Amino acid sequence: MTTASLGSRAVDTASRPVVKGGNPPGTCGRHVAYAKRLQIRKNGTGRGGYGASGLMCRGPLRRPYHGGSPFERSLVKRIVVTGGSGKAGRAVVADLGEHGYEVLDVDVTASMHPDDPTRIADLTDLGQTIESLRDADAVVHLAAIPAPNIVPPGETFRMNMMSTYNVFSAAEILGMSRVVWASSETLIGIPFEREQPRYAPIDEEHPRLPESHYALSKLAGEAIAEQFNRWSGIPFVALRISNIMEEPDYAERFPGFWDDPTLRRWNLWGYVDARDVAQAVRRSLTVDITGTEAFLVAASDNCMTRESLDLMAEVYPDVPVLGDISGHETLLSIDKAREVLGYDPQHSWRAYVSPG
Numbered sequence: 001m002t003t004a005s006l007g008s009r010a011v012d013t014a015s016r017p018v019v020k021g022g023n024p025p026g027t028c029g030r031h032v033a034y035a036k037r038l039q040i041r042k043n044g045t046g047r048g049g050y051g052a053s054g055l056m057c058r059g060p061l062r063r064p065y066h067g068g069s070p071f072e073r074s075l076v077k078r079i080v081v082t083g084g085s086g087k088a089g090r091a092v093v094a095d096l097g098e099h100g101y102e103v104l105d106v107d108v109t110a111s112m113h114p115d116d117p118t119r120i121a122d123l124t125d126l127g128q129t130i131e132s133l134r135d136a137d138a139v140v141h142l143a144a145i146p147a148p149n150i151v152p153p154g155e156t157f158r159m160n161m162m163s164t165y166n167v168f169s170a171a172e173i174l175g176m177s178r179v180v181w182a183s184s185e186t187l188i189g190i191p192f193e194r195e196q197p198r199y200a201p202i203d204e205e206h207p208r209l210p211e212s213h214y215a216l217s218k219l220a221g222e223a224i225a226e227q228f229n230r231w232s233g234i235p236f237v238a239l240r241i242s243n244i245m246e247e248p249d250y251a252e253r254f255p256g257f258w259d260d261p262t263l264r265r266w267n268l269w270g271y272v273d274a275r276d277v278a279q280a281v282r283r284s285l286t287v288d289i290t291g292t293e294a295f296l297v298a299a300s301d302n303c304m305t306r307e308s309l310d311l312m313a314e315v316y317p318d319v320p321v322l323g324d325i326s327g328h329e330t331l332l333s334i335d336k337a338r339e340v341l342g343y344d345p346q347h348s349w350r351a352y353v354s355p356g
């Protein structure tokens, strides 16, 4: 990718449109096209999109606008999804677009989908972050180094901490209505080597026991969110997401889990489909809360062919199992997400691969 500095922003110069005479100052051809689309959309037949005022607007705006009554249209919100080019982000951008939101991906990497507009920015830089989030009503913050051991621990912490601080700061400075962001299941003590689960199913009340610098960055994010909420009144929803899977993962990876119950013991055999992450994000954007809330987000079942109580008895015989767990039910409780968000996971590996 070719990048160049534009003020405080790094932009993808290869994909910037050539501006020829005739466009208003400070706009490009795509902005003019966007204005035309906006006019069409106001007439009820056009498509959604986002980026009328951003210098880095690029790419046709793919997501369909679903119309609805004038009242419903007035509720359409402009959402920035940070990390929208990544695994969870792709599903979130698609889902929000399909539900009538105007969405902009902000990422250091352009979206793989040629029609998704990406605003290229490094969110570890506060100036770039504020510029990139300027026109949004709310932000879904997913950008991060998404696991331990991808880059050195200190770099994981620096990048995740600075980008999270900058996004939360920008939300406050820009007066956004809401922040929904990716915390992580790793907060609960994963990989349960030094620590043991205190009980199962694990819920949001379980002690937070970060065991990596990655998990530490998520714990710090939750602490910082509480203070930004106190200062600004902006609601912050933290999603403690389980191990994210996409459809091809089910056939390619899951059969390899089944013979050895210790292989996936590290997160109590949990997982979640990226499309269900997107559902949780969407519901978090409108749930009626004023403070900070955290929700575990997992599939409703485990990743194994064996039943959950059977797995607990073999691998964690000393961990108390609370409540009724039946069959392959998840050991990462999604009760709070179900009750408060209305979260209802739709995707299980069992629909894609036979236990054999």
Ligand SMILES: NC(=O)c1ccc[n+]([C@@H]2O[C@H](COP(=O)([O-])OP(=O)(O)OC[C@H]3O[C@@H](n4cnc5c(N)ncnc54)[C@H](O)[C@@H]3O)[C@@H](O)[C@H]2O)c1
Pocket: 082, 083, 084, 085, 086, 087, 088, 089, 106, 107, 108, 109, 121, 122, 123, 124, 141, 142, 143, 144, 145, 146, 147, 159, 163, 182, 183, 184, 185, 240, 241, 242, 243, 244, 245
């Ligand atoms: N993948 C999982 O199993 C999992 C589980 C729990 C939580 N999470 C969290 O969910 C979120 C999304 O994870 P994912 O699996 O989609 O990760 P991903 O790596 O597929 O996507 C992350 C995106 O963030 C972007 N990014 C990283 N640093 C950036 C920066 N400084 N500025 C701008 N963009 C930047 C990357 O380019 C990438 O497109 C992360 O916050 C991760 O910590 C992931």
